[in-house]
Amino acid sequence: MAVTMHDVARLAGVSVKTVSNVVNDYPYVRESTKAKVLDAIDKLGYKVNQSARNLRRGSTGLVCLAVPELKLAYFAELADAVIAAAEKYDRTVLIEQTNSDKERELRVLHNSRQHLFDGLLFSPLELGQEDIAQFHVDYPLVLLGERVFGAPADHVTMANTEAAVVATEHLLALGRNRIALVGSHAGEVVGSAGLREAGYRQAHAQAGLTVDECLVREVGLWHRAGGAEATRKLIAERIPFDGIFALNDAMAIGVLHELVGAGIRVPEDVAVIGFDDVEDAQYTQPSLSTIDPGLEWIAQRAVDLLVARIDEHLAGQSPAPYRHEVAPFRLVERQSTAH
Amino acid sequence: MAVTMHDVARLAGVSVKTVSNVVNDYPYVRESTKAKVLDAIDKLGYKVNQSARNLRRGSTGLVCLAVPELKLAYFAELADAVIAAAEKYDRTVLIEQTNSDKERELRVLHNSRQHLFDGLLFSPLELGQEDIAQFHVDYPLVLLGERVFGAPADHVTMANTEAAVVATEHLLALGRNRIALVGSHAGEVVGSAGLREAGYRQAHAQAGLTVDECLVREVGLWHRAGGAEATRKLIAERIPFDGIFALNDAMAIGVLHELVGAGIRVPEDVAVIGFDDVEDAQYTQPSLSTIDPGLEWIAQRAVDLLVARIDEHLAGQSPAPYRHEVAPFRLVERQSTAH
DNA sequence: TTGTACGCGTTATCAT
DNA sequence: ATGATAACGCGTACAA
Numbered sequence: 266m267a268v269t270m271h272d273v274a275r276l277a278g279v280s281v282k283t284v285s286n287v288v289n290d291y292p293y294v295r296e297s298t299k300a301k302v303l304d305a306i307d308k309l310g311y312k313v314n315q316s317a318r319n320l321r322r323g324s325t326g327l328v329c330l331a332v333p334e335l336k337l338a339y340f341a342e343l344a345d346a347v348i349a350a351a352e353k354y355d356r357t358v359l360i361e362q363t364n365s366d367k368e369r370e371l372r373v374l375h376n377s378r379q380h381l382f383d384g385l386l387f388s389p390l391e392l393g394q395e396d397i398a399q400f401h402v403d404y405p406l407v408l409l410g411e412r413v414f415g416a417p418a419d420h421v422t423m424a425n426t427e428a429a430v431v432a433t434e435h436l437l438a439l440g441r442n443r444i445a446l447v448g449s450h451a452g453e454v455v456g457s458a459g460l461r462e463a464g465y466r467q468a469h470a471q472a473g474l475t476v477d478e479c480l481v482r483e484v485g486l487w488h489r490a491g492g493a494e495a496t497r498k499l500i501a502e503r504i505p506f507d508g509i510f511a512l513n514d515a516m517a518i519g520v521l522h523e524l525v526g527a528g529i530r531v532p533e534d535v536a537v538i539g540f541d542d543v544e545d546a547q548y549t550q551p552s553l554s555t556i557d558p559g560l561e562w563i564a565q566r567a568v569d570l571l572v573a574r575i576d577e578h579l580a581g582q583s584p585a586p587y588r589h590e591v592a593p594f595r596l597v598e599r600q601s602t603a604h
Numbered sequence: 605m606a607v608t609m610h611d612v613a614r615l616a617g618v619s620v621k622t623v624s625n626v627v628n629d630y631p632y633v634r635e636s637t638k639a640k641v642l643d644a645i646d647k648l649g650y651k652v653n654q655s656a657r658n659l660r661r662g663s664t665g666l667v668c669l670a671v672p673e674l675k676l677a678y679f680a681e682l683a684d685a686v687i688a689a690a691e692k693y694d695r696t697v698l699i700e701q702t703n704s705d706k707e708r709e710l711r712v713l714h715n716s717r718q719h720l721f722d723g724l725l726f727s728p729l730e731l732g733q734e735d736i737a738q739f740h741v742d743y744p745l746v747l748l749g750e751r752v753f754g755a756p757a758d759h760v761t762m763a764n765t766e767a768a769v770v771a772t773e774h775l776l777a778l779g780r781n782r783i784a785l786v787g788s789h790a791g792e793v794v795g796s797a798g799l800r801e802a803g804y805r806q807a808h809a810q811a812g813l814t815v816d817e818c819l820v821r822e823v824g825l826w827h828r829a830g831g832a833e834a835t836r837k838l839i840a841e842r843i844p845f846d847g848i849f850a851l852n853d854a855m856a857i858g859v860l861h862e863l864v865g866a867g868i869r870v871p872e873d874v875a876v877i878g879f880d881d882v883e884d885a886q887y888t889q890p891s892l893s894t895i896d897p898g899l900e901w902i903a904q905r906a907v908d909l910l911v912a913r914i915d916e917h918l919a920g921q922s923p924a925p926y927r928h929e930v931a932p933f934r935l936v937e938r939q940s941t942a943h
Numbered sequence: 944t945t946g947t948a949c950g951c952g953t954t955a956t957c958a959t
Numbered sequence: 960a961t962g963a964t965a966a967c968g969c970g971t972a973c974a975a
Contacts, residue, residue, distance in 0.1 A: 317952035
């Protein structure tokens with residue numbers, strides 16, 4: 266059977282409270298007693314029972330990060346950054362994959378393992394503005410991404426539209442004026458697709474150009490395969506283009522693969538830019554220009570906010586006004602848009 | 605305050621036991637009472653308190669997966685596969701990153717959040733054969749990877765040496781006989797590096813060739829940057845080579861990047877093969893030949909074994925003999941080794 | 944089929 | 960500086 270505080274207390278000849286004091290670094294413990302207790306702990310191989318501690322404390326020290334898919338480099342890097350940020354607060358991160366499944370997103374939010382984590386960092390993909398009521402939960406929640414705005418929760422986003430304007434302007438400045446957009450979600454207004462596409466259009470408008478709609482290519486799931494397929498079609502349909510703005514790096518990688526495979530030179534024939542600045546972008550052939558959306562910043566800020574909310578929640582305070590924070594972004598120029 | 609079973613019981617006009625019965629799908633509950641209880645649960649928004657349940661049950665339903673780094677595509681894909689496999693058993697996966705830090709690996713194994721998870725799936729990188737005593741833990745443990753053999757735990761591995769033989773033979777069959785090895789760990793015997801290098805050497809020996817030692821390149825951390833750097837050096841030192849076996853795909857991606865960047869044609873001038881069959885391997889330029897080590901199989905099997913051990917542990921049985929299972933692998937031919 | 948009462952291992956509130 | 964004791968919320972003998 267597992268060894269408990271009582272066992273330790275008995276062996277050390279003290280009360281459980283004293284053992285608890287030692288374990289929790291309560292300052293007013295005589296050195297000699299502390300030594301006795303530590304000795305007993307060592308002898309018995311005692312480990313705190315987290316379940317009991319959690320029950321008593323009413324919190325678990327766990328923070329949940331819910332993302333669509335870890336296989337997507339962006340989310341793997343986000344998870345990495347969140348874990349690092351949470352560590353500073355001595356908190357463990359529980360990762361949930363929602364697999365772009367609405368059911369699962371709802372489950373994370375509601376049923377899920379309630380009371381298992383103290384707070385949730387949620388990056389929804391399927392739930393949208395119309396589901397805003399769902400985000401009314403009674404535990405600390407911080408939203409990531411651009412699917413939902415105005416929910417009763419803190420929200421950390423990136424400057425999608427502004428960054429997309431910069432990316433598009435970068436291509437335009439290269440003298441490209443038939444820039445294909447890869448990754449559009451028709452009819453979407455909020456959401457990364459909608460917001461980034463808006464930037465693409467805005468940059469064109471500001472340059473006095475009209476967008477040729479047959480250059481705007483729909484891709485549902487932003488995976489490499491989608492980018493590759495969109496490019497194949499673009500080529501097959503003999504639509505002329507001299508630039509491609511892929512709405513994320515995964516698709517851009519697929520785009521590059523197809524272009525180079527088809528003997529189209531990048532950037533000479535077609536300049537390509539992505540979005541995310543995933544590590545892989547440095548190692549594509551040619552290396553990929555992209556937008557660094559401030560991932561580290563986002564992770565750090567989101568964890569800061571969440572931890573603050575958790576403390577607030579545990580203290581029984583009523584919530585301070587919700588905040589919406591936007592990460593600073595940066596254009597990263599590499600070979601795929603060199604001149 | 606959070607709503608408890610007592611609140612539900614009171615509202616439904618039954619005892620807590622009945623509420624508990626309903627919540628846990630105990631079959632012998634009258635339909636009418638069940639309905640009353642469910643109704644009350646709904647009205648109050650009651651959620652089971654996991655901490656209390658865990659304490660009472662003596663288990664948490666959590667399984668921990670400890671990997672070096674999620675940013676490495678291989679581990680992200682492993683995590684994905686493990687989460688999927690665990691789901692079949694209704695178990696949640698807690699991911700710990702050890703960042704190739706020995707301290708952290710020990711912490712996961714020992715201090716860590718004992719009693720927070722029911723079992724551990726551990727892929728060590730720094731701990732090795734000399735630390736085998738450390739693996740003597742009193743909770744269910746399944747080892748992944750090739751750092752430690754003969755520990756008192758189930759172990760799921762891949763056929764490193766055999767697969768490396770196949771990869772090397774594949775290059776040799778192309779007529780390449782100056783094959784550089786990227787990712788060596790000098791002096792390592794077990795461990796992915798040692799085992800795969802052994803396969804490389806074995807294939808050469810079987811073909812009656814001797815390995816030119818200046819083709820064997822050391823890379824500590826198997827990241828893209830390491831592969832790129834090794835390739836740069838190989839070129840700078842003017843060492844002739846017509847093939848490269850990178851010991852994982854991340855390095856192979858770095859290798860490809862440097863080769864193509866230096867104007868060396870792949871596969872015409874230099875054929876390249878990797879190891880892991882990460883999704884990215886399909887999208888490099890040219891696409892990367894590699895070894896599919898049976899990741900899904902590994903994840904599934906590891907979870908099966910772990911869950912079995914957990915059940916055994918909870919039942920208080922003494923452990924059945926430990927098993928060592930080896931996943932089936934497969935050579936994946938792509939453009940980087942086409943002829 | 945349902946209710947009562949106790950214990951899981953901690954931490955918190957008092958005392959002393 | 961330390962000890963006795965009562966919660967925390969749930970599951971489960973045992974009883975009814």
